[in-house]
Amino acid sequence: MNKVYAFAFSILLVFLIPQKKNKVIFFGDSITQAGVQPGGYITRIDSLCKSENKQNEFEFTGAGISGNKVYDLYLRMEEDVISKKPDLVLVYIGVNDVWHKRSSGTGTDPDKFEKFYQAIINKIKATGSKIILCTPAAIGERTDFSNDQDGDLNHYSNLIRGIARKNNLTLVDLRKIFLDYNLKNNIENKDRGILTTDRVHLNAAGNQLVAGEMWKEIKELLAISR
Amino acid sequence: MNKVYAFAFSILLVFLIPQKKNKVIFFGDSITQAGVQPGGYITRIDSLCKSENKQNEFEFTGAGISGNKVYDLYLRMEEDVISKKPDLVLVYIGVNDVWHKRSSGTGTDPDKFEKFYQAIINKIKATGSKIILCTPAAIGERTDFSNDQDGDLNHYSNLIRGIARKNNLTLVDLRKIFLDYNLKNNIENKDRGILTTDRVHLNAAGNQLVAGEMWKEIKELLAISR
Amino acid sequence: MNKVYAFAFSILLVFLIPQKKNKVIFFGDSITQAGVQPGGYITRIDSLCKSENKQNEFEFTGAGISGNKVYDLYLRMEEDVISKKPDLVLVYIGVNDVWHKRSSGTGTDPDKFEKFYQAIINKIKATGSKIILCTPAAIGERTDFSNDQDGDLNHYSNLIRGIARKNNLTLVDLRKIFLDYNLKNNIENKDRGILTTDRVHLNAAGNQLVAGEMWKEIKELLAISR
Amino acid sequence: MNKVYAFAFSILLVFLIPQKKNKVIFFGDSITQAGVQPGGYITRIDSLCKSENKQNEFEFTGAGISGNKVYDLYLRMEEDVISKKPDLVLVYIGVNDVWHKRSSGTGTDPDKFEKFYQAIINKIKATGSKIILCTPAAIGERTDFSNDQDGDLNHYSNLIRGIARKNNLTLVDLRKIFLDYNLKNNIENKDRGILTTDRVHLNAAGNQLVAGEMWKEIKELLAISR
Numbered sequence: 001m002n003k004v005y006a007f008a009f010s011i012l013l014v015f016l017i018p019q020k021k022n023k024v025i026f027f028g029d030s031i032t033q034a035g036v037q038p039g040g041y042i043t044r045i046d047s048l049c050k051s052e053n054k055q056n057e058f059e060f061t062g063a064g065i066s067g068n069k070v071y072d073l074y075l076r077m078e079e080d081v082i083s084k085k086p087d088l089v090l091v092y093i094g095v096n097d098v099w100h101k102r103s104s105g106t107g108t109d110p111d112k113f114e115k116f117y118q119a120i121i122n123k124i125k126a127t128g129s130k131i132i133l134c135t136p137a138a139i140g141e142r143t144d145f146s147n148d149q150d151g152d153l154n155h156y157s158n159l160i161r162g163i164a165r166k167n168n169l170t171l172v173d174l175r176k177i178f179l180d181y182n183l184k185n186n187i188e189n190k191d192r193g194i195l196t197t198d199r200v201h202l203n204a205a206g207n208q209l210v211a212g213e214m215w216k217e218i219k220e221l222l223a224i225s226r
Numbered sequence: 227m228n229k230v231y232a233f234a235f236s237i238l239l240v241f242l243i244p245q246k247k248n249k250v251i252f253f254g255d256s257i258t259q260a261g262v263q264p265g266g267y268i269t270r271i272d273s274l275c276k277s278e279n280k281q282n283e284f285e286f287t288g289a290g291i292s293g294n295k296v297y298d299l300y301l302r303m304e305e306d307v308i309s310k311k312p313d314l315v316l317v318y319i320g321v322n323d324v325w326h327k328r329s330s331g332t333g334t335d336p337d338k339f340e341k342f343y344q345a346i347i348n349k350i351k352a353t354g355s356k357i358i359l360c361t362p363a364a365i366g367e368r369t370d371f372s373n374d375q376d377g378d379l380n381h382y383s384n385l386i387r388g389i390a391r392k393n394n395l396t397l398v399d400l401r402k403i404f405l406d407y408n409l410k411n412n413i414e415n416k417d418r419g420i421l422t423t424d425r426v427h428l429n430a431a432g433n434q435l436v437a438g439e440m441w442k443e444i445k446e447l448l449a450i451s452r
Numbered sequence: 453m454n455k456v457y458a459f460a461f462s463i464l465l466v467f468l469i470p471q472k473k474n475k476v477i478f479f480g481d482s483i484t485q486a487g488v489q490p491g492g493y494i495t496r497i498d499s500l501c502k503s504e505n506k507q508n509e510f511e512f513t514g515a516g517i518s519g520n521k522v523y524d525l526y527l528r529m530e531e532d533v534i535s536k537k538p539d540l541v542l543v544y545i546g547v548n549d550v551w552h553k554r555s556s557g558t559g560t561d562p563d564k565f566e567k568f569y570q571a572i573i574n575k576i577k578a579t580g581s582k583i584i585l586c587t588p589a590a591i592g593e594r595t596d597f598s599n600d601q602d603g604d605l606n607h608y609s610n611l612i613r614g615i616a617r618k619n620n621l622t623l624v625d626l627r628k629i630f631l632d633y634n635l636k637n638n639i640e641n642k643d644r645g646i647l648t649t650d651r652v653h654l655n656a657a658g659n660q661l662v663a664g665e666m667w668k669e670i671k672e673l674l675a676i677s678r
Numbered sequence: 679m680n681k682v683y684a685f686a687f688s689i690l691l692v693f694l695i696p697q698k699k700n701k702v703i704f705f706g707d708s709i710t711q712a713g714v715q716p717g718g719y720i721t722r723i724d725s726l727c728k729s730e731n732k733q734n735e736f737e738f739t740g741a742g743i744s745g746n747k748v749y750d751l752y753l754r755m756e757e758d759v760i761s762k763k764p765d766l767v768l769v770y771i772g773v774n775d776v777w778h779k780r781s782s783g784t785g786t787d788p789d790k791f792e793k794f795y796q797a798i799i800n801k802i803k804a805t806g807s808k809i810i811l812c813t814p815a816a817i818g819e820r821t822d823f824s825n826d827q828d829g830d831l832n833h834y835s836n837l838i839r840g841i842a843r844k845n846n847l848t849l850v851d852l853r854k855i856f857l858d859y860n861l862k863n864n865i866e867n868k869d870r871g872i873l874t875t876d877r878v879h880l881n882a883a884g885n886q887l888v889a890g891e892m893w894k895e896i897k898e899l900l901a902i903s904r
Contacts (some may be wrong), residue, residue, distance in 0.1 A: 071749040072790065075797060101328070102557060105779035106787045112750065119753060140377070146384055151366070151376030158372055297523040298564065301571060327557035331780060335558045338524065345527060553780070592829070598836055603818070603828030610824055 021059040022222050025081055027073055028092035031137075031201060032064025039204055044211035045218070058218070061086075069097045069108050070116040077123060086129045088222060090172070090214060091120060094136035094160060095200055098152045110159060117163055125167075130221055133164045135175035137210070140191045140199045143182045147191060147199070170221055172213050181209060247285040248448050251307055253299060254318035257363075257427060258290025265430055270437035271444070284444070287312075295323045295334050296342040303349060312355045314448060316398070316440060317346060320362035320386060321426055324378045336385060343389055351393075356447055359390045361401035363436070366417045366425045369408045373417060373425070396447055398439050407435060473511040474674050477533055479525060480544035483589075483653060484516025491656055496663035497670070510670070513538075521549045521560050522568040529575060538581045540674060542624075542666060543572060546588035546612060547652055550604045562611060569615055577619075582673055585616045587627035589662070592643045592651045595634045599643060599651070622673055624665050633661060699737040700900050703759055705751060706770035709815075709879060710742025717882055722889035723896070736896070739764075747775045747786050748794040755801060764807045766900060768850070768892060769798060772814035772838060773878055776830045788837060795841055803845075808899055811842045813853035815888070818869045818877045821860045825869060825877070848899055850891050859887060 026032050026042055035042035042062050049058050063080045065072070070093050081089055094113070101107030108116075124131050135157040140147025145154075157175040164171040178195055186194045195206035202210060252258050252268055261268035268288050275284050289306045291298070296319050307315055320339070327333030334342075350357050361383040366373025371380075383401040390397040404421055412420045421432035428436060478484050478494055487494035494514050501510050515532045517524070522545050533541055546565070553559030560568075576583050587609040592599025597606075609627040616623040630647055638646045647658035654662060704710050704720055713720035720740050727736050741758045743750070748771050759767055772791070779785030786794075802809050813835040818825025823832075835853040842849040856873055864872045873884035880888060 071753070071794075074753065075749070075794065100787075101783035104787065105331075105554060105783050105785050106790075107784050109778075109782065109784045112784075116749075116753065144380060144384075145371040145377055146380035148378040148381055150380070151371055151378070152374040154370060154372035154376070155374055158370075297527070297568075301523070301526065301568060326561075328783060330561065331553035331557050332559050332561045332564075333557050335552075335556065338558075342523075342527060557783075596832060596836075597823040597829055598832035600830040600833055602832070603823055603830070604826040606822060606824035606828070607826055610822075 022057055022087040023059050023061065023085065024088045024090070024218060024222075025061045025063050025084060025086040026090050026092065027077070027081055028064040028090075028134075029068040029096055030064065030066035031095070032062055032092055033066050034201060035064060035207070036062035039207060041202060041207040041210040041214070044207055045215050048211060048215045054219075058222075064092075067096060068093065069100070070094070070113050070120070071108065074116050074120055077120060082123065082127055085127070086124075088130040088132065088218065089124050090132045090134060090218075091117075091124075092134040092136075092174075093117075094153075094156050095139060098136070098149050098156055099139055099200070101152065102149060110155065113156060114159055114163065117160070118167075121163070121167055121169070131167075132170045132172060132214070132217055132221065133160055134172045134214075135160050137174040137178040137202075137206070138196055138200065141178070141182050141186055141194050141196060142189050142191050143179065143186055144189060170217050172217055174210060174213070177209065177213055178206075248283055248313045249285050249287065249311065250314045250316070250444060250448075251287045251289050251310060251312040252316045252318065253303070253307055254290040254316075254360075255294040255322055256290065256292035257321065258288055258318055259292050260427060261290060261433070262288035265433060267428065267433040267436040267440070270433055271441050274437060274441045280445075284448075290318075293322060294319065295326070296320070296339050296346070297334065300342050300346055303346060308349065308353055311353070312350075314356040314358065314444065315350050316358045316360060316444075317343075317350075318360040318362075318400075319343075320379075320382050321365060324362070324375050324382055325365055325426070327378065328375060336381065339382060340385055340389065343386070344393075347389070347393055347395070357393075358396045358398060358440070358443055358447065359386055360398045360440075361386050363400040363404040363428075363432070364422060364426065367404070367408050367412055367420050367422060368415050368417050369405065369412055370415060396443050398443055400436060400439070403435065403439055404432075474509055474539040475511050475513065475537065476540045476542070476670060476674075477513045477515050477536060477538040478542045478544060479529070479533055480516040480542075481520040481548055482516065482518035483547070484514055484544055485518050486653060487516060487659070488514035491659060493654060493659040493662040493666070496659055497667050500663060500667045506671075510674075516544075519548060520545065521552070522546070522565055522572070523560065526568050526572055526575075529572060534575065534579055537579070538576075540582040540584065540670065541576050542584045542586060542670075543569075543576075544586040544588075544626075545569075546605075546608050547591060550588070550601050550608055551591055551652070553604070554601060562607065565608060566611055566615065569612070570619075573615070573619055573621070583619075584622045584624060584666070584669055584673065585612055586624045586666075587612050589626040589630040589654075589658070590648060590652065593630070593634050593638055593646050593648060594641050594643050595631065595638055596641060622669050624669055626662060626665070629661065629665055630658075700735055700765045701737050701739065701763065702766045702768070702896060702900075703739045703741050703762060703764040704768045704770065705755070705759055706742040706768075707746040707774055708742065708744035709773070710740055710770055711744050712879060713742060713885070714740035717885060719880060719885040719888040719892070722885055723893050726889060726893045732897075736900075742770075745774060746771065747778070748772070748791050748798070749786065752794050752798055755798060760801065760805055763805070764802075766808040766810065766896065767802050768810045768812060768896075769795075769802075770812040770814075770852075771795075772831075772834050773817060776814070776827050776834055777817055777878070779830065780827060788833065791834060792837055792841065795838070796845075799841070799845055799847070809845075810848045810850060810892070810895055810899065811838055812850045812892075813838050815852040815856040815880075815884070816874060816878065819856070819860050819864055819872050819874060820867050820869050821857065821864055822867060848895050850895055852888060852891070855887065855891055856884075 026035060034040050042060050046060050049055055073093055097108035097113055121131060136153060139149045139153055182194055192199045195209060197203045252261060260266050268286050272286050275281055299319055323334035323339055347357060362379060365375045365379055408420055418425045423429045478487060486492050494512050498512050501507055525545055549560035549565055573583060588605060591601045591605055634646055644651045649655045704713060712718050720738050724738050727733055751771055775786035775791055799809060814831060817827045817831055860872055870877045875881045
């Protein structure tokens with residue numbers, strides 16, 4: 001009889017005691033800043049979450065600032081991420097580190113990109129939070145690698161892949177995901193308009209693609225971890 | 227009997243009257259400047275020509291100057307090319323137009339690249355000379371398009387392919403030839419040492435590859451044209 | 453008596469025979485392209501000319517195209533300048549040769565700037581036309597040389613001053629004229645709004661200042677030359 | 679009599695109790711990395727100190743790393759500066775933040791330069807250490823502001839002057855000091871060889887000038903502070 005009571009009590013507890021939600025922070029640049037807007041990728045992840053009735057398990061927070069490069073994340077991470085005690089941080093950075101080389105002469109050298117990226121990971125790890133890394137999706141959507149910064153963006157994506165491997169971290173390889181999608185859907189080899197509005201920032205399809213891919217990994221990682 | 231004499235006389239003429247050689251000018255940058263050195267691609271074309279016993283049919287001249295971009299060719303073409311009355315000009319330019327964007331902020335905009343390239347073609351055409359175009363081979367030999375200027379170099383190679391098509395000109399697509407060669411021979415994805423010494427300038431294998439590909443097209447074009 | 457008739461006849465001729473106007477062409481970039489608009493510096497020179505009742509002596513033509521650098525002038529000079537048989541050409545170029553280094557990585561190296569500039573002068577000189585050179589006025593109006601490309605713009609202005617000296621040509625030193633004006637009138641050390649709208653393109657005061665300085669030299673040079 | 683004993687005892691203490699030396703750390707880039715070499719500016723400060731018989735009062739440590747920009751200092755300041763418990767930190771940074779815009783497209787935007795600079799100051803201040811700031815001396819020594827990055831370097835020097843003012847910190851204005859020296863000693867308007875070997879790195883005269891100016895401020899600041 002005691003066992004039966006204990007079981008019933010447990011069931012009751014699940015409903016009565018407020019479950020601690022997994023706090024997920026998206027840490028990045030303008031793409032992430034736009035992600036919390038209606039139609040943005042974070043908003044869409046929230047919708048996916050609700051559609052699967054998991055809204056009690058997750059809480060999503062955007063921490064994206066326009067123009068940010070890897071060292072900008074490092075500078076503000078205490079205030080914008082660590083202090084919020086996340087369970088999971090998705091780091092989605094790298095476009096400006098490459099892009100600004102051409103647009104303003106203020107990109108990031110590859111060795112320093114790796115150094116700051118690793119420093120960010122170390123600080124998050126030290127808090128006990130999980131981490132997911134992302135490669136920068138695109139600066140131009142042409143599929144024959146003739147977008148003018150494709151070479152550099154591929155290089156920095158390789159760096160992030162290496163960092164993920166070395167740190168044994170989950171990677172959402174948006175660079176690859178976007179290319180695969182464009183190879184199927186961008187038959188005319190256009191430089192924008194398939195997943196981005198302007199070669200960089202996400203349109204509705206882009207936000208939906210990113211949301212789906214991230215959501216998959218978020219669920220898996222936090223399921224494993226509990 | 228008269229016919230026999232006439233025939234004998236003709237045969238005699240071929241040996242006695244000096245045949246006018248096809249004057250071939252290679253018009254380009256430092257890669258072409260190095261091409262006339264021992265082991266250079268022009269020197270190797272000359273050797274190929276001799277090995278096929280065609281030394282009486284061709285005369286090869288290098289007109290390469292280090293650091294040249296498309297507009298530098300335009301500025302000096304009267305003096306260095308037109309005045310020499312070539313039968314064939316190989317235009318091999320584009321590396322610096324892309325490279326110098328990053329190294330010194332003095333590359334060439336794509337629309338101007340096309341404009342000057344077309345102006346060069348028009349001037350050569352007006353002399354009656356044949357023309358062969360080449361795409362720029364490489365700024366880095368990695369095969370996964372992660373050399374930092376691959377995107378831009380692919381873009382300018384596309385521009386040259388378009389110019390060749392539009393003007394109905396023979397193209398030696400060195401960009402494609404080098405990539406194909408590297409996909410087979412650069413298994414470790416190194417950025418230099420397969421066909422170049424320093425990501426850009428040709429080593430022995432590079433010079434030989436370029437020589438072979440150009441020689442093939444030179445023979446074909448001038449055979450047709452006579 | 454014969455002398456009197458001859459004199460009267462001469463006087464008559466001046467009024468009856470249409471005087472050949474001095475054809476003045478302004479050869480440059482977007483600043484010159486805007487110069488022919490209402491309020492533009494060429495329009496203002498035309499007004500100054502009329503106010504001095506010299507409209508029968510001068511004819512002003514703008515040949516400015518946005519984004520042009522020194523080599524762009526060289527490419528189009530036959531069609532846009534030489535073919536129009538000018539009596540005087542004002543060359544006003546250099547802003548984009550410096551500016552585009554930062555904005556798009558496609559500026560002009562100093563040695564090539566000089567080379568193309570000299571080639572332009574040689575071609576104009578060969579037609580018998582007079583030439584006036586101008587230094588590029590400004591990329592930013594701060595007077596403590598803290599506009600980010602001041603160093604380079606000063607350097608290219610020095611190059612033009614040297615070219616003028618070497619070729620014994622009149623120089624309208626707009627760089628110096630603008631700085632002197634700003635030292636008096638830009639007390640707050642603002643980077644725009646005194647003589648430019650956007651650090652580069654001329655506002656009303658800028659157009660008027662340029663017009664006045666150029667008009668002075670145009671009159672002097674063409675007066676001497678007749 | 680007690681007073682006499684007390685005085686004698688005090689005198690004795692000065693000689694017997696090891697005086698805590700003022701730990702001075704020089705925090706910067708390759709100029710500071712070279713500063714600890716024989717003939718380097720830090721070595722010369724040490725000599726000046728000894729020549730004034732103050733070697734028991736000061737201890738000098740170099741913390742310069744080649745290629746460093748303001749954000750590199752921020753990344754490594756815990757380990758290289760804070761952990762060493764300095765009494766005074768001289769921050770001498772900024773050349774690469776400007777220079778690398780042109781040489782590799784990886785300079786620092788002015789707003790971020792200020793942000794990281796302020797963050798460094800805040801962290802040092804929090805330890806109770808004194809701080810001296812320096813402006814970047816030169817990228818080229820021509821005195822007519824025609825070194826190609828003079829504008830930008832003046833701009834960043836202005837930013838540092840503003841930061842010093844706002845934080846009420848001592849400034850060694852090397853930019854101004856070098857210009858004043860060159861105006862007197864660089865009559866031929868050369869771009870190197872007066873105070874630098876290569877437009878940026880210090881020669882013997884440059885190291886001596888920097889040493890003298892810094893030593894003056896170091897003494898004054900630490901004298902006041904005790």
